[in-house]
Amino acid sequence: MITLRDVHKSFGSNHVLAGVNLTVPQGENMVVIGGSGSGKSILIKSILGLVKPDSGQITVGGQDVTTGDRDAFLARFGMLFQGGALFDSLPVWQNVAFRLLRGALKRPRDQARDIAIEKLRRVGLSADVADRLPAELSGGMQKRVSLARAIAAEPEIIFFDEPTTGLDPIMAGVINDLIREIVTEMGATAMTITHDMTSVRAMADRVAMLHGGVIRWTGPIADLDNSGDPHVDQFIHGRAEGPIATLR
Amino acid sequence: MRILAYIGAAVLAQLAAFGRLSIFTAQAVSHLARPPFYWREFVTAVVQIGWFSLPVVGLTAFFTGGALALQIYAGGARFSAEAVVPQIVAIGMVRELGPVLVGLMIAARVTSSIAAEIATMKVTEQIDALVTLSTHPMKYLTLPRVLAATLVMPVLVGIGDIIGIFGGFVVGVERLGFNSSAYLKNTVDFLQVHDITSSLVKGAVFGFVAALMGCYYGMGSDRGAMGVGRATKGSVVAAAVLILAANFALTEAFFST
Structure with missing residues (x-):
């Protein structure tokens, strides 16, 4: 379980996170929605320690992320x-076997390559792409390779940052289904940030909306359409009119 | 008062930059003593920095040595000292022009490449990806490059010195009419171990500076294409200036009487 308590992060006068409270239950996929620049990526990076929050506490499995x-x-x-x-x-x-080629999870090179090819197959890529460079692949294939890398070491927790951005609707659907299947079969806890409502409905167990630096609403995906929060309603229906200010 | 505020702000900014660079340098060096060491990245850096720089180093040194021979001959003729061409070419190439020109060529070729590569990695979140894959960017990106440049630069400078002297030899023998065996004997007899040592030490220092500046500016890059461009430009300027400043300090240390 991932827990964030009163997490604050500012860049100068821009208060990106202004007291975020959120709990991600174990084994569920929490999808965080919110407009561009609302701080969704900063939220995930704060949990990973890539960005240091100004205040607040983040725990994973009960352990403070800044200790250990x-x-x-x-x-x-x-x-x-x-x-x-x-x-x-x-x-x-x-790329896929990066973690398996060095550090605590290091394995023999042949074994690491076999695992990489198995993970590539899992995301729908053939062994032919194994020796190609990332620049030789299409955007959709690169996303799949990145997904294969994310699951290569069988992690307990997986984060997906805008997994369908830049993909055509069909490829986005394929990636959504893949993520749903993989998270379910691994039993992993997942956190996905996106503003693509198709992705939200395809993969979420629970949804949280980040707006104005705080979580405006959180609940099961089944309750999303009846959240009672005007911010959530405006966002999920893509309306220009509503409490979320838009530039025209 | 406003002028004083500007001066104060500029001084503070420079001191802060110096502090950041010092911390970065200390961190990079400290990782030498802390495992793991990424051998594969080190060997790749040795090949990229050393092997692929040979053509540009060779051409630069050859033409400089040849031009030096012509200049010394023309200048020496004013006071009937044309015969000193072999000695001055040797000392000029080994003590100064070899290390400085190779250092500047490496700043142009290697520093810019390292800064652009690391800055692009930062902009495209590859540095963040490294961290999430439990790999320290300083260990994986900075240390192998800085160590490789520090170790291969003396070799490059040594090769540059030899090719530069050879350039002077070719011009001296083919164009200026020197006897080939006398030219070589004068060169070898005149050079001292101290000259060669200073050349190689300068090479190591310039290699360290060149790679460190590439990594420092790359890691500190701002977002976007402009950020990458600014990091690349800043790294080359900083490396070139620091190499020339370090050259003066080392010349003073080695040859002051």
């Missing part, structure tokens, strides 16, 4: 970055 062995802590996570964040200089299989 950092490598062991990070080994529990997998993350799919918005742009893929694949390492340009490494072939696809070495």
